[in-house]
Amino acid sequence: MTVISAAEVSGLVALLRDREAARTFSEQEWNQVLAAAEAARVLPRVAIDLERLGLTSGLPSWVRDRLASARIRGEAFARDVRWEVTCIRRALGGSAITPVFLKGAAYAAAALPCGVGRVQADVDILVPESSLPATEGALRSAGWTFVSLDAYDERYYREWMHELPPMVHAQRGTVLDVHHRILPRTGRLHPPTDRLLSHSIETAGIRVLARPHMVLHAAAHLFQDGELDDPIRELLDITDLCAVTPDPSSFWADLIVEAEALDLGRPLFYALRYAGQHLGLRPPATVSGTMTRWRPPPPVLSTMDRMVAAVVERRSRVAAQALFVRANWLKMPAPLLARHLATKIQRAVR
């Protein structure tokens, strides 16, 4: 983990709230903001935005160079993801499986603001559980293979998780995660995959989740399953997904209905709260009122507030570890978690 001070993150957060802040930074501040943005994996996004808004022209040349480098990288990511999406569609084209693309791949292919220059390691797709064997077969014959796993890891994925073990393309080396649900089988919450698939929409020639489901998936990933590796990047995704919607009036109403239907009210509460606190997302007043029904008890909330702030500002590794433990606690029942950790520790010691 890169050690970044709170001061550096505050400049980055100001820039993410309002790109016009770029006009106000001193050279010393730029040096910190660029480092913080790189560590938070949002530098390519920031660079593309500043270029598009014409905010780079007056900057010191070394700042412009660093932004140009990140912009070129970010534009290449988007190209690579679109190509990978094309390859996956071709691979599954013959088998009558229509995958729903999730997260970064969906954002990039659908040309959403949060898909711009988004750094990502892999592509995620969602298919019905009944289609898993056919999906696996079609992908294997198109060159994807499973990374070799030992028996325990194989079982971890196959029996307990919400996705197959990661698949790697033999020639391109790209990684694909095939999901059959968005949260682990063993977790507390079970958003029904059927509903996600049946509400999915067609855009730019591929299927992606409906906008409220995109937000709920991002929220679930961050506060239910995630390890909070890139909290700023994930909160930025949520902010963008809510701020620019095709139909703002129905979006917020649908979001509440779907949070209820998918049983993801609590993660959504956290997502909107922290996207608001840190990145300035402002839902309509009626939505904020409705959200209170998913508010946790005060001691829990104040603890979460402090831990999330510490992780966003990279002030504390303990807070990051605490949230990691919390996520795993939510991921598996206690006996299974105990066994999982015992296996991992045994392996680390060996």
Next chain:
Amino acid sequence: VTLEALPPRERRRRLRTGTLRLRVGPFLVALQSTLPIVDHSLATLYCRHEVDQDAGGAHFNIRIDSPTAMRRLFRRQVQFTLDGFAPFIPLPRAMAPTMMEGGMNWCVGTHADQFIVIHAATLARGDRSVLMPAPPGSGKSTLCAALVARGWRLLSDEFGLLDPQTGELVGMPRPISLKNRAIEIIKARVPGAVFGPASQNTEGQTVAYLRPPPESVEAAHVRSLPGLIVIPEFSDGAPTTVTEMSRASAVMHLADNAFNHNLHGTTGFLRLVDIADAAPACRLRYSTLEEGISVVEERFARTWNG
């Protein structure tokens, strides 16, 4: 002001506080270290580089120092970080100069995508340059050092930096890395050669850095167009052979040695084609520096001096 013109106390103060910002070709490199070996290495090898006294930041913010208090107690090690990120495992402290140069290479190879970056020794004469793209161990740095000693302008012994807008090569003169026997060979050939402290690298080879000529450092801003491609391969005892390469295989070879031309999409590919269009390419197998030098110089003269 050049680094050698800076009073040593001021140099060390800046190095300690991370405000020693050197202009290295198109980059500002901010260095931070409390280790005397790093200060000594910089003072020896970068004496003619400009110190930027106005900038408040840099392209690369590099720190080369002991990793943590615990490690300092038990083992004398050194860690390289870029903006707080450590891409390598800590190494014994004596390897600090190697870690600094290797770390700077890593910075350029991974964080300078405003250029098309090619793994090649690059030299210029006037406004035309020679690219020698080749893997490590092919003798490109040795041949590069020998050509520099004959008056060629050093752009870099490691990177060809290509401006994607103009197709020009941008120089980044830095110390030339020489290994094992090459150190003695260059010392014998070049009487005034100045080397930094020798150390081991992670492969167990002895590495020493040769100070770049002041003329090359001072002319770092002068851009040049690709004029010749030579793919060197040192082969002990073998007769010197020159094999002409087609433009197509030259492009493929450049692509194989490019770090990031794919990030530049179509432009990246077309710029490599432009190089092959302008610059005749050959493979050069050689066993003595004299023969290597004469092949490069003859081909260059034949192509560009009429």
